[in-house]
Amino acid sequence: MARRARRKAEETRQDVLDMAESVFRENGFSGTTIADIASALDMSPANVFKHFRSKTALAEAIAERHVETLVGTLEGIDTSLPTLERLGHFVRRLMESxxxxxxxxxxxxxxxxxxSGNEMACGRRYKELLESRFVDMVRLGADEGVYFCEDVEKTARCISACFACVLHPVFLARYKADELRTRCDEVIEFVNRSLTNPLAR
Amino acid sequence: MARRARRKAEETRQDVLDMAESVFRENGFSGTTIADIASALDMSPANVFKHFRSKTALAEAIAERHVETLVGTLEGIDTSLPTLERLGHFVRRLMESxxxxxxxxxxxxxxxxxxSGNEMACGRRYKELLESRFVDMVRLGADEGVYFCEDVEKTARCISACFACVLHPVFLARYKADELRTRCDEVIEFVNRSLTNPLAR
Incomplete structure (x- = not known):
């Protein structure tokens, strides 16, 4: 019975999230109140508050769910591609998605x-996963004798930092898609140039 | 007479900006109303509205003035430093400021x-000035035979994009100073590695 109650609570929580997302989509985030969401669900606001203590808590849960989806779509690297095309292929696809x-x-x-300003566990998880993809790419490229690098982890952190300008939500939301695409292509070339420097210590 | 009236209006505008900045500093931006600023100035809200149509217009004027100050402090490059130290010296100082x-x-x-989401003329001016410093550094480094690069403007754009992760206000406001400093040092090394790649096309 306790398990069933827990499952029921979890289901209600998901229902609230689904409805909140759709009401936010309709009226915008700032134009929506908890009361609006409750009324769309035919629930009392008190009942919604039982699951989410504030609109911010609701926003965080929605963001978390969204990042989990992103984590799910973060593909592995395509080893069939030539070394120098892998990074660009990966970053471009990610940006387009x-x-x-x-x-x-x-x-x-x-x-x-x-x-994204708050320290969200899911945000950190996404960043770590992204960097682990770069680790894989750098390591493979080095094994193939195309990339030169001493500290793989540090190099992956740098790649991730350099691509923040086309992958971080702040830039995605503020720049035009065409501008982002040009910048992305230029930075890919620039980063590959760093990775292929044979004189790298 | 007309000139004196214009000067008077400009002085009042600056007084309003100074007071607004100090009231914002005291009570935070969202906790401040135009009426608060007017009362601190011993002016009527209508008089403040004559100079700034909204709190957002006021915020933009303050941001613009701040960016103009930043532009003023953006130093030229230090040619007395060894080529490979110039970029790091410049970016580190900028970040610390x-x-x-x-x-x-x-x-x-x-x-x-x-x-910074809005298209502000002063923001663009700052970005252009910053990139022109990178153009100077890349050109000088290439003349000295240390940097290898074909398209100086494009390379400068890439450098600017790669350092957004430690210079853009969003990142400065959201990460701890120590984390930013480590990231800055790592990216400086990574960028220099790209610029010194002798195989660069």
Whole structure:
């Protein structure tokens, strides 16, 4: 019985999140109150508050769910590609997938933007996973004799930092897609140039 | 007479900006109304509105003035340093000066952050000036035979993009100073590695 109650609570929580997302999408984040969401669910506001103590808590849960989806779509590296094309292929696809979700749901982005300042466990997880992809790429490229690098982890951190200008929600939301694409291509070339420097200590 | 009236209006505008900045600093940006600023100035709100149509217009004017100050402090490059130390010296100093103004006046940062999404003429001017410093550094380094680069402008854009992760207000406001310093040092090394790649096309 306790298990069933827990499952029921979890289901209600997901229902609240789904409805909140759709009401936010309709009216924008700032134009929505907990009462609006409760009324759309035919629930009392008190009942919604039982699951989420504030609109911010609700926003964080939505952002978290969204980042989990992103983590799920973060592909492994395509080893069939030539070494020098792998990084660009990966970053371009990732940026395009972010741009798509921004177009489909600007309010979701507003929420991620708002919460991305807070120390969210899921945000850290995403960053770590992203860096681990770069670790894989750098290591493979070095094994193939194309990349030169002494400290793989540090190099992966640098790659991730250099691509923040086209992958971080703040830049995705503020620049035009064409500008981001040009910048992305230029930075890919610049980063590859660093990775292929044979004189690297 | 007309000139005197214009000068008077400009003086009043500056007085309003000074007072607004100090009231924002005291009560935070969101906790301040135009009426608060007017009352601190012993003016009517209508008189303040004559100079700034909204709190956002006021915030933009403050951000603009702040960016103009930044532009003024953006030093030329130090040619007495060895080629490979110039870039790091320049970026580190710039980051530290941003961190100082963040510490001194967090509310000013909140305002810059809020307005940095809008297309501000002064923001673009700052970015252009910053990139022109990178152009100077790359060109000089290439003349000295240390940097290898074909397209100086494009390379400067890449350098600027790679350092956004430690110079853009969003990152400055959201990460700890120590984390930013480590990242800055790592990215400087990584960028120099790209610039010194002799195989660069």
């Amino acid at each position: 972010h741009l798509r979700s921004l177009r489909q749901s600007p309010c979701l982005f507003e929420i991620v933007l708002m919460t | 941003h961190l100082r103004s963040l510490r001194q006046s967090p509310c000013l940062f909140e305002i810059v952050l809020m307005t």
